Amino acid sequence: MDYQKILDSIYEEMSYRDVTGKVASYIPELAKIDPKKFGMHLYCGQKQHYGFGDSEENFSVQSITKVFTLAMTMNIMGEDLWKRVDVEPSGNPFNSLTQLEQESGIPRNPFINAGALVISDILVDHLDNPKEDLLNFVRKITRDDDIHYDPTIAASEKSTGYRNIALANYMKALGNIKCDVDPILDFYFHQCSLAMSCKDLAKAFMIFANKGSILETGENVLKPEIVKRINALMQTCGFYDEAGEFSFEVGLPGKSGVGGGIVAIHPENYSVAVWSPILNPKGNSELGMKALERLTTLTGVSVF
Numbered sequence: 001m002d003y004q005k006i007l008d009s010i011y012e013e014m015s016y017r018d019v020t021g022k023v024a025s026y027i028p029e030l031a032k033i034d035p036k037k038f039g040m041h042l043y044c045g046q047k048q049h050y051g052f053g054d055s056e057e058n059f060s061v062q063s064i065t066k067v068f069t070l071a072m073t074m075n076i077m078g079e080d081l082w083k084r085v086d087v088e089p090s091g092n093p094f095n096s097l098t099q100l101e102q103e104s105g106i107p108r109n110p111f112i113n114a115g116a117l118v119i120s121d122i123l124v125d126h127l128d129n130p131k132e133d134l135l136n137f138v139r140k141i142t143r144d145d146d147i148h149y150d151p152t153i154a155a156s157e158k159s160t161g162y163r164n165i166a167l168a169n170y171m172k173a174l175g176n177i178k179c180d181v182d183p184i185l186d187f188y189f190h191q192c193s194l195a196m197s198c199k200d201l202a203k204a205f206m207i208f209a210n211k212g213s214i215l216e217t218g219e220n221v222l223k224p225e226i227v228k229r230i231n232a233l234m235q236t237c238g239f240y241d242e243a244g245e246f247s248f249e250v251g252l253p254g255k256s257g258v259g260g261g262i263v264a265i266h267p268e269n270y271s272v273a274v275w276s277p278i279l280n281p282k283g284n285s286e287l288g289m290k291a292l293e294r295l296t297t298l299t300g301v302s303v304f
Ligand code: DON
Pocket: 061, 062, 063, 064, 094, 095, 113, 157, 164, 192, 256, 257, 258, 259, 283, 284
């Protein structure tokens, strides 16, 4: 498969001018990003890299990090995690509070904000240095020690993070948050501020395409049965109330973030990341979804 030729034709075909959405602004610092940014990177199982545009520039990966924290938590708790978080699509926006009251404080899945905050609670509870451990995990699977948090983004989200503060307090009241809410939110805001490029994301997510092993070293960091669960959750819940649309258009397990990144995998084949900061009304990268739809259409390969 000539991936570079396919990516080149996607780059030629598409432009930020073709989309109508808006860059995220509820985190003030994210509103400053240049909406014209566009990059894509594919990393295949033969260890080859293909990319275009701004694929090596760092951006705020936001909710994409929920896959990393889920992986760490499953390594700690295994299947006991599902007593605290469910595995169903929510059909609601990522930051919604409404289902929690009817569902006794158990979030629908680990990728909506409520679910990610329960995961933060577990990591803060179990680890002495959760921020450092997350950074080490991401650096290890990306094989890049330069990956870091962006303190300006973390502070910006903290200053306006009223919904997440409400979610954490509400779940504390309902008995599904064990620690104090402040360290949980501090961890969560830092987690979301991780700065990575499309190339970094494609490298990191190769573990989900490679049954939990780092491709270059062969080291296993996640059991294949955990990878199976995480990929299923990316497929069914990775795009919140647009998970059906993403499956329908693209046909790969994936995860988005409000920084405009999307990463997706084709098991035992490749991982791919795309970045365009203009978001559709559901909070997912508008051009990113279109680019991935073209990728699976032009290659004729998806999980379906
Ligand atoms: O908690 C938030 O609202 C953000 N830090 C992350 C949300 C996000 O990335 C949703 N994804 N598309």
